[in-house]
Amino acid sequence: MEVGAGRFERSLPRLQRLVQGAAFLGLDMEYTGLHSAFPEGKQLSLFDSPAERYLKARRSVQQFTVCQLGLSIFSSEKSNKYVAHSYNFFLFPTMFGTLDSEFSFQASSIQFLTHYGFDYNKFLKDGIPYVNEVQEKKLQQELFAGNWKVRSTLDKDRLKVVIDEVTRWVSSAEEGESMVVSDLTGLSNFQVVGVHRVSHDCLQAMLHTGFQIFEVQLILRRALPDIWTKPSGDNEVMVEKMNPRHRWHLENTSCDFCRKELILLSARGFTSLFETLVKAKKPLVGHNMLMDLLHLHDKFYRPLPESYEEFKTNIHSLFPVIIDTKNVTKTIWKELKFPRACNLLETYEILCSDLNPTNPTCPVISHASDCSKYAEEKYPHEAAYDAFLCGSVLLKVAHLLLCRIPCDTKENGPSFSQYLNVLAKYLNQVNLIRASVSKINFSGADVPSRHLPLLIASVQGWPGVNEEQIYQELKGLCRFDVRQLTKNQFLLLSNNFKNVRVVLEDYKDYPNLRISFYHYWRHSPQVNCLLQICGIVASWSLLAFVLGGSLCHPV
Numbered sequence: 001m002e003v004g005a006g007r008f009e010r011s012l013p014r015l016q017r018l019v020q021g022a023a024f025l026g027l028d029m030e031y032t033g034l035h036s037a038f039p040e041g042k043q044l045s046l047f048d049s050p051a052e053r054y055l056k057a058r059r060s061v062q063q064f065t066v067c068q069l070g071l072s073i074f075s076s077e078k079s080n081k082y083v084a085h086s087y088n089f090f091l092f093p094t095m096f097g098t099l100d101s102e103f104s105f106q107a108s109s110i111q112f113l114t115h116y117g118f119d120y121n122k123f124l125k126d127g128i129p130y131v132n133e134v135q136e137k138k139l140q141q142e143l144f145a146g147n148w149k150v151r152s153t154l155d156k157d158r159l160k161v162v163i164d165e166v167t168r169w170v171s172s173a174e175e176g177e178s179m180v181v182s183d184l185t186g187l188s189n190f191q192v193v194g195v196h197r198v199s200h201d202c203l204q205a206m207l208h209t210g211f212q213i214f215e216v217q218l219i220l221r222r223a224l225p226d227i228w229t230k231p232s233g234d235n236e237v238m239v240e241k242m243n244p245r246h247r248w249h250l251e252n253t254s255c256d257f258c259r260k261e262l263i264l265l266s267a268r269g270f271t272s273l274f275e276t277l278v279k280a281k282k283p284l285v286g287h288n289m290l291m292d293l294l295h296l297h298d299k300f301y302r303p304l305p306e307s308y309e310e311f312k313t314n315i316h317s318l319f320p321v322i323i324d325t326k327n328v329t330k331t332i333w334k335e336l337k338f339p340r341a342c343n344l345l346e347t348y349e350i351l352c353s354d355l356n357p358t359n360p361t362c363p364v365i366s367h368a369s370d371c372s373k374y375a376e377e378k379y380p381h382e383a384a385y386d387a388f389l390c391g392s393v394l395l396k397v398a399h400l401l402l403c404r405i406p407c408d409t410k411e412n413g414p415s416f417s418q419y420l421n422v423l424a425k426y427l428n429q430v431n432l433i434r435a436s437v438s439k440i441n442f443s444g445a446d447v448p449s450r451h452l453p454l455l456i457a458s459v460q461g462w463p464g465v466n467e468e469q470i471y472q473e474l475k476g477l478c479r480f481d482v483r484q485l486t487k488n489q490f491l492l493l494s495n496n497f498k499n500v501r502v503v504l505e506d507y508k509d510y511p512n513l514r515i516s517f518y519h520y521w522r523h524s525p526q527v528n529c530l531l532q533i534c535g536i537v538a539s540w541s542l543l544a545f546v547l548g549g550s551l552c553h554p555v
Contacts, residue, residue: 001371001384002088004126008269011087016276018073018085023416024283024323026072026084026391028383029292030113033064033106045481046493048435050446051308058304061294065103066091067113067123069270070383074365074391080413084391085368088384091299092127094267096215097142099135116381129269133302139267143260162216163223166239170224178240180232181216213237214266217258229258274300283321283420285390287344290430290440293322316428316442323423325393326431327439332397345380348389351396358403363395363413398423434481434495452500454518455492456485461512473513478502491518 003011019025035043036059048056072086093101114120131139162181169179216237217229225244232238242250250256265272274296277284286292293315298304301318305311315322329347333340338355341347352359367375367388379385398419405422420427428443438449459465467482470490474480478499480492492515494500507515 001086001373002090002122003128004090004122005092005128005269006126008089008128012273015073015087015273018075019273019276019280019282021075022073022280022282023076023082024074024285024391024394025277026070026074026086026387026389026394027284027286027289027292028070028386028390029066029295030068030070030118030381030383031064031109031291031295032067033104033109034060034291035106036060036063044434045483046434046436046451046495047481047483047491050432050435050437050440053432053435054308054311055306057291057294058306061291061298061304063104064106064109065093065101066295066299067120067127068118068383070385070387072384072387072391074395076416078413079415081364081366082391082395083366083368084371084388086371086374086384086388088382089270089273090122090127091130091270092123093299094129094131094135094139094269096139096263096267099131099139099267113381117379118382129267130271130274130300131267131269132271132298132300136264136268136271140264143263159216159219163220166220166224166227169239170227170241173241175241175243178238181237181239182235214258214263221258271300278318281320283323284319285323285325285394287324287347287386287390287393288326288431288433289322289324290432293319293430312440312442320428321420322428322430322442323394323426324430324439325390325397327429328397328423328426329393330431331426332400336400343380344386344389344393345378348393348396351393351400356396356400358400359396361403361413362399365392365395394423395419452494452497455480455500455503455515456518457482457490457492457507458514458516459488459490459512460514462488470513474503477506 036056044053044056067090069089069091070086071089072084075083075085077083093103095101110120166179166181173179213231213235217231220227220229220237220239226241226247228240228242228247228250229237251259256262294304294311297311297314297318301314305314325344325347329341332338338350341350350356356362367373373379374385374388399414401422402414402418429439429441432438432440436448436451437446440446457470459470462469465488467484467490470482470492471480474482474492478494478496480494480499480503483491483493485491492503503515504517507513
């Protein structure tokens with residue numbers, strides 16, 4: 001089911017109930033871009049420590065935004081039956097006052113999502129607003145201090161016309177008379193909704209108005225102390241001439257459609273559902289989900305910290321149980337010799353096939369009646385569909401693992417707690433692509449990976465050589481990640497043994513670039529420095545001994 005700004009308010013209470021009663025949650029996101037541009041040879045590297053990779057990913061997350069978030073809420077009806085409620089949320093950053101986010105589009109990401117049918121009009125025109133804690137605090141301070149400013153996206157010429165029109169009317173109107181300011185759509189094209197439980201009439205008015213209606217009312221009220229405003233129909237504001245004392249009374253009651261608390265709650269939008277996810281503490285399931293977690297933190301919680309360890313601590317506090325199906329399946333695939341799966345959909349299809357010996361006894365997974373879009377057709381790279389695949393892969397893999405060990409299960413199938421127990425060694429470990437560790441452990445220390453032997457490239461007669469030049473030199477033959485060791489020495493690392501063999505053979509006797517196996521005690525600058533110091537100390541000691549002996553025995 002698709003949920004945009006126009007229906008989010010009405011859907012929120014039911015979504016919150018579903019999350020609170022869920023067994024676990026599948027999550028996936030689509031972004032306006034994936035990775036920031038880095039110089040060639042310095043992108044994702046096998047040399048990257050987790051902290052270095054985090055800083056690279058943090059830069060990308062700060063540059064791009066989430067355009068679609070998929071949530072698949074898995075409820076356990078019986079021990080062997082699960083119902084999936086899958087939702088696509090189109091998101092767009094809150095714009096109000098001085099709050100106006102900047103983000104980039106990456107051409108390859110736009111082309112990729114467009115190929116799979118992504119509707120950018122829904123993202124731009126019906127995206128649900130959201131804020132993180134810092135943005136919310138800034139907006140709150142501006143609103144309650146009364147020093148908020150009109151955002152630049154509003155048509156200031158049109159606003160001036162509206163103010164002049166109302167000012168002329170007020171000068172001749174009697175108290176109690178009213179007028180309607182209509183056709184406000186030109187002020188802003190983005191519609192957002194509130195998320196607060198208010199009266200039915202107030203709710204309906206808010207569902208059909210946007211932040212431009214809020215801002216127009218606040219501007220009019222600030223300019224004219226003897227008027228009252230409220231929404232009236234689609235993109236209209238009713239203005240009533242009113243005694244300032246009576247207006248003050250209305251401004252301090254729940255009758256005010258323009259209450260600052262209501263504006264703030266409207267600005268929070270999807271953040272309200274995010275907070276429900278955090279409070280529910282349900283297991284969160286994704287596939288290659290590091291970027292998803294980074295965006296969750298940055299967009300709905302707090303801006304990403306500079307410290308990698310602080311990020312890990314924050315995520316573990318928000319979501320104590322995280323399961324990355326990529327991390328789980330890559331180990332099982334090797335053990336069971338399943339065919340290679342290039343993506344999440346292929347992984348799901350293999351687990352649903354006869355290649356999976358436990359598939360006939362796997363839990364039954366059905367779609368909720370109002371979320372049946374994915375029952376017959378495949379929608380790869382649609383966020384909610386991928387979120388559903390994540391949850392389904394989790395259940396099938398957990399069942400496969402459970403069937404491999406002797407255990408007591410209920411007659412009608414294993415419970416989800418049994419599945420969690422069998423997945424214990426995979427919990428809170430998120431797959432990391434092409435780095436010095438293969439996974440990030442959010443509940444403990446990261447464990448270094450075992451890579452192929454490290455090589456060293458020694459350069460002669462090539463002044464000013466750098467990492468990228470070495471990378472380009474080898475690129476035509478094979479792929480190696482490069483890291484400079486000394487002025488004329490570079491470390492090389494690959495995850496392909498064929499590359500190692502080829503480059504050792506081709507550059508064994510090369511005049512300007514010789515490549516060999518790296519040996520710590522021979523090539524380490526620290527060891528060489530230590531040996532040089534020891535040599536100097538030994539030489540001076542020997543010289544002192546010889547000179548001292550000569551002085552004691554004069555000729």
